[in-house]
Amino acid sequence: MRLPTRSALSLLALDLALGLAAWWGAFWLRFNFDIPPEFARLARDASGWCVLGLAAGLVVRRVDRQVWTYIGLPEFRQLAGGVFLGGVFTAVVVLMLRLADFPRSVLLLQPLLAFLFTGGVRAAWRTLAEHRMQGQGGTPVVVVGSLDQAAGALRALKGSQRWRPVGIVSPLAGERGRSLQEVRVLGSVDELADVCEAADARTALVASPPGSPERRQALLVAAEAHISLLTLPRPDEWLKAESTGPRRIELEDLLGRDPVALDVAGLADLFSGQVVAVTGAGGSIGSELCRQVARFGVGRLVCIDVSEYGIYQLEQELRRAHPQMQAAYYTANVREYERVHAILCQHRPTVVFHAAAYKHVPLMEELNEIEALRTNVLGTLNAARAASACGARRFVLISTDKAVNPTNVMGASKRLAELMLQALAAQQTGTQFVSVRFGNVLGSSGSVVPLFTQQIDRGGPVTVTHPEIVRYFMTIPEAAQLVLQAGLMGRTGQIFVLDMGEPVKIVELARMLIRLSGKTEQEVPITYTGLRPGEKLYEELLADDETTEPTPHAKLRIAKTTGTLPDIEAVVRWIAQAGALPAGAPLRIWLRGQVPEYAPRDEAVNTAAR
Known part of the structure; x- marks a missing residue:
């Protein structure tokens, strides 16, 4: 047991002296400021028990460990408890000694005066300390x-x-x-x-x-x-x-909402001591999922990403933050089923979070359409099948609001990935397959915030595609936490929609970033460049033919979808036979047939699909 310091003993001695003064003060008040000699002897004879009782009460309540300079209401409550215990101890001893004609009102007055004296000294000390600090400036x-x-x-x-x-x-x-x-x-x-x-x-x-x-x-x-x-x-x-x-x-402080309430006990049961795998672990959402899962005492974390640099950065960060955690870091492409299957069967994870995807809308809209299908559709199918084959209890797909009534290839590919997962869920009953949709994530790679920040640093202009364009935004930790929560509570085949709050105008976002940099719009102008290929003014979280139902979590709802699920093998064959560089129009026509709500801007494609 650590002995109290000299200063702590000095302060305790002061408290006991004040308690003794309260003892005599109680007698003084009891006899109207004039203590008869015989009662003065009683007070003197019993004063030792008063000091001993007060010392016991203060030590039991650990009042002797208080730092008076930072005293507050919790410390005063602690002090009151110690003084009360001391008063009880003193009263018990005095009553057991049966001291003749002892005035019992003193036993009530003394604790009150002791608390007044000791509390008053502490309040004066704190006041003097604050004045001294204020006098030093700031x-x-x-x-x-x-x-x-x-x-x-x-x-x-x-x-x-x-x-x-x-x-x-x-x-x-x-x-x-x-x-x-x-x-x-x-x-x-x-x-x-x-x-x-x-x-x-x-x-x-x-x-x-x-x-x-x-x-x-x-x-x-x-x-x-x-x-x-x-x-x-x-x-x-x-x-x-x-x-x-x-x-x-920061921008998150201006757009943020109330903190996410997590089912900590349920998540701890799901992750503690278990093996968890994350694909796309080097990306913005994937790396945050790894950080959040690590907090819950995961037994082993399996991190998979196609980017060597991304997985290296994640490894360095997690080794510093969680040196005792078992982890495995793989460079692998989810488009290669054998590699993903071998990794997952090596570790046999309980939960797999699938964050690997192509997500840049304009880049996937022209020249790279087949890449969106291979990664977002086949990559999802490969990861889900491998997870099921290796005995995973849960598989969680990170989807997007752009999958709702998509107008671009990227969004349509993510919607097709959701449908493929639901079709697989109907075939494979041993694994719970869940999808989670959310909108733009502040600060994630490819989002507008890093782009605007770079433009502001260069002195502008900040380029916005349209004055009326709006998007939903969420912070990276908030998105990751809700993904974990959805993964815990989801049943197979369900699509979860996150409460993204109110949509934000992109131009308003640009203005806030300019102001945060300490500049004005006169110094850094905003210019409009027009909508990009596949871009739409308003993002939605639910398709027109969908409804939602609530969940026990206030920020999660379940999207109820209708329609025919795709033929998994037919989709795999078509993508394989499309070749390395298929023409854009036939690909969009086929995609329109798989995702009926997909409405590309090319009217000829819509007409041909119909």
């Missing part, structure tokens, strides 16, 4: 958010030598003029620039939740006034060593 910062939201931020900044809160701007008009922890509400979010100027602050800390209107409004005002915006780390970031306080606000 960068002035204005907090953005309602009083409820600002309370957490002010607690995080208390005791910080780097930041000094000087005011609050609240979206609630009724809170103006009120104060919290001696910090006043000085105005509304629209007045952020004026408040910062009056308080001589060039930094604002946004305490309102991710995705709130206050965050976006603060960004607009801050960019015009050249005010730096900060926010508190997300819950997962507090666990990282480098997260020591406020950080710069």
